[in-house]
Amino acid sequence: MTILIIARGIPDSTNAQWGSFEFDQAKALADLGHHVIIAAVDSRFRWVNRKIGLTKRTINTITTYNLFLCPSAILKVFSARFKEAFKLWQWQKMANIIAKHEGKIDIIYTHYLFNTYYATKTLNRFNAPIVAIEHWSELNKEPLNERVLRMANYAYPKVTKLLTVSKPLQERIHQLFGIQAEVVHNMLGSEFTYAPDNTPHPFTLVCVGSLLPVKNHKLLIQALHQLQLDKPWQLLIIGEGPERSALQQQINKASLQEQIHLLGLKNKAQIAEILHHCDVFVLPSISENFSVAVLEALACGLPVIASITGGIRECIDNSNGLLFEVNDVDGLAKAINHMFLHLTEYDRQAIAENCQKQFSAPVIAQQLTTIFQQCLQ
Secondary structure, eight states: OEEEEEOSOOOBTTBTTTTHHHHHHHHHHHHTTOEEEEEEEEOOSOOTTOOSEEEEEEETTEEEEEEESOOTTGGGGSOHHHHHHHHHHHHHHHHHHHHHHHOOOSEEEEESHHHHHHHHHHOGGGOOOEEEEEOOGGGGSSSOOHHHHHHHHHHGGGSSEEEESSHHHHHHHHHHHOOOOEEOOOOOOTTOOOOOOOSOOOEEEEEESOSOGGGOHHHHHHHHHHHOOSSOEEEEEEBOSTTHHHHHHHHHHTTOTTTEEEEEOOOHHHHHHHHTTOSEEEEOOSOOSSOHHHHHHHHTTOOEEEESOTTGGGTOOTTTEEEEOTTOHHHHHHHHHHHHHHGGGSOHHHHHHHHHHHHSHHHHHHHHHHHHHHHHO
């Protein structure tokens, strides 16, 4: 089966996380014997190591097409209609290139509503079923942006099959647009496996996510400051973003510089290595659809403390973690203290094995393959 994946981006040496979700799925599908192509129109405002025009590469048998012509930030001076027309023109150009070099496409698989919208507008020439998977956080906002509503009302009815990464998102889309989607959860990268660490270390919590207000790192710092654990501990925060300065100020004000460390961006292999030496993963987010970072921690055998948001109940229960209400600093502090006192009661190997059974690359890739085959039939 030849599968064309329409992605947000393609990871490279300058940003290993950009489009990594899509690329991980591409690798898993290729491992099942499919011919996989990834296409992305890149509009980020980043000039370092950027080639203007089309870049075609083959990575692990996967053919990638990345088109970069103009950052969207420069187009802000133009009308919304012009910006959309320019993006549609870029996707039409991409379609022409792929049709010329790749021949017949069996399935078009799109990630995020904005890509699904452009695909339904410009990729009709392939005469292939479009399967769309939704994990865009914009769909959780109240009220929905008018542009998001317009794109969804146009694109969702035109796809052959709509997927969502969690049940709450599935229910929201049905409520808003009357479309019945199927749930396909996020997938684990192969880097994340169980590797027990018996070296002595302080009680170590870890949090992975961009330093953005929605990730709510400030609540975690506040909870730890309030709790004042009576034995050595540390918190490692992996990620980068505009909140770094404010978070460091909060850490300094609480005199927690020796315990809380902002580690910056790390690639997947580095994150996995850090997780192997930690005790508990914490997700304090205000909003999530289905956290890949939680799955990665579970796959390494870490119990998880998480806010009740998105599809978190679909992967966390009493056997592998604790939940608390969004923005409940007392609830978070209580959960951390409970984990501190009862950490040895969690079976880390069982946590890792159960995660792999549900969310490993072969499991999710086979689920997607079955859906693609149904669409072709």
